[in-house]
Amino acid sequence: MPAMPSGIDSDDPAIVQADGCWAIPGLWDCHTHFTQWAQTFGRLDLLKARSADEAMAMLRSHLADRRAAGTLDPDVFVVGMRFRHSLWSDSDQPTLAAIDDAAGDQPVALSSADMHCGWVNSAAARRLGVHVGASGLVGELEWFNAYAQLDNAPGAADETLRLLRAAEADAAGKGVVGIRDYEMAENINTWIRRFAQGIDGLRVDAGVYPERLQAAIDAGWHTGDELPGSHGLGHVGAMKLIADGSLNTRSAYCSTPYSGITPPTYGVMSYSSQQIEDYMRLATEHGFDIACHAIGDEANTIVLNAAAATHAHGSVEHAQMLKPSDVPRFAALGLDASVQPQHAMDDRDVITRFWANPAGIPYAFRALHEADARLRMGSDAPVAPLDPWLAISAAAFGTESSDREPFQPEQCLSVQTALASSTATGYDRPRVGDPADIVLLDCDPYAITTPEAMRAMPHHVVMTFVAGRRVH
Secondary structure: OOOOOOOOOOOOOOOOOOOOOEEEEOEEEEEEOHHHHHHOOOOEEOOOOOOHHHHHHHHHHHHHHHHHHOOOOOOOOEEEEEEOHHHOOOOOOOOHHHHHHHHOOOOEEEEEOOOOEEEEOHHHHHHHOOOOOOOOEEEHHHHHHHHHHHHOOOOHHHHHHHHHHHHHHHHHHOOEEEEEEOOOOOOHHHHHHHHHOOOOOOEEEEEEOHHHHHHHHHOOOOOOOEOOOOOOOEEEEEEEEEOEOOOOOOOOOOOOOOOOOOOOOOOOEOOOHHHHHHHHHHHHHOOOOEEEEEOOHHHHHHHHHHHHHHOOOEEEEEOOEEOHHHOOHHHHHOEEEEEOHHHHHHHHHHHHHHOOOOOOEEOOHHHHHHOOOOEEEOOOEOOOOOOHHHHHHHHHHOOOOOOOOOOOHHHOOOHHHHHHOOEOOOOOOOOOOOOOOEEEEOOOHHHOOOHHHHHOHHHHEEEEEEOOEEOO
16 A cells, blocks of 8 residues: 555554555455364364374374373363365274274264364264264264264363454454354354454354254344344354265265265265255245355255255355356356365365366366356365465465465466455455455565465464454
8 A cells, every 4th residue: 555644643543554554455254163263273183194093193192181281071072173084095094993092981073174074982972972883983964963062061161262262363363354154053142142252353244054044034033134232243144054065075966976986976965955945945035145065066056056946145155166067157146156265275186086087177266257256265164274365375376385286277366356255345455435344464465476475474464453443
């Protein structure tokens, strides 16, 4: 931005001396599971485990440290997150025997990086009421329901509040002013309560899952309604529906079988086509947007068909593999493509392994943009870190390292488009009349030429303002 004129009264609290800084609109993460992301600030992170053996070694070390510190309660779950077994060799996959040997009678539940399955020991399986076979894995809806039970331990609420404050401060330090929260729990009253507790440094759109939609309708809520006590920062979000599984769990629903899998599998739908259409119609008729998770190309077709039949408005979340014929349907139906570019970095090797012969285009960012679809970017935190600069970097450079070739360079976006897609306004420069959600940077984001430098942009966030209030 231009230098501030000399003579401005720096003692005026309405004036911020920003000489030499660049101003951009506040950044949004349009797909988070914020409670789960906050809990990564205090749970065992298995992201760097390169095998089941390494994951179990990390678990043993974590348990030993907890015992030594006197913080290991035999009646409280030990929770780990973000293991990526899709990148482990076939001979080094999760087993029930391995986690039982590492954890013993201490209940342990580990969530995969994509959150579509969990790895539990026998003690945890008994308490959660889930069935586990020789792998120790629990998948999809059964895992979602089990995972929601993990926060009911004594003292969990106070600990979660502490971690939420840490996550909120971390987000502000990256220039984030707002999130769309699709936590798999009751969200509306939860966020009303959080704002009352002083968790008020972010704008929040609180999503509603299908099983809670009727209760939200009966309570008189609609997408866009302001949450009481949020001072305009909190609003009711969209109905979030998970149509299919995920790539890493080989459960995203595709029109062609996964490569290298015997017997052949096409993935799974979480709901039937009719159920998806029925939920979309219910949401639309009662003033709710939809935010429908669809990863496989066939799942995306089913979701787009349901949106066309019901005139639903909102977004398709992930849109991870698309048939070429489905790409122009987003703009035609008025649906946003809510994408997570960092997933492409995390999945590029998994795609080679399991989507070797796709019928669609994986991560079709540029194709969607050129077809006039509105892109909204997010992280799906904790699947990827809540950090829009990672998304901007992945979308613009197609790689995390200058030493590695870009993944699908034909799908890369300009920095301008990627940054604009990470804001609520849809453009990359502040305009008169916008909400006072502003980020000041000490370097020009358009001068950056490497993915490493773009990913380091949080270090260049000088100030973050939400509704005119400085939060960082």
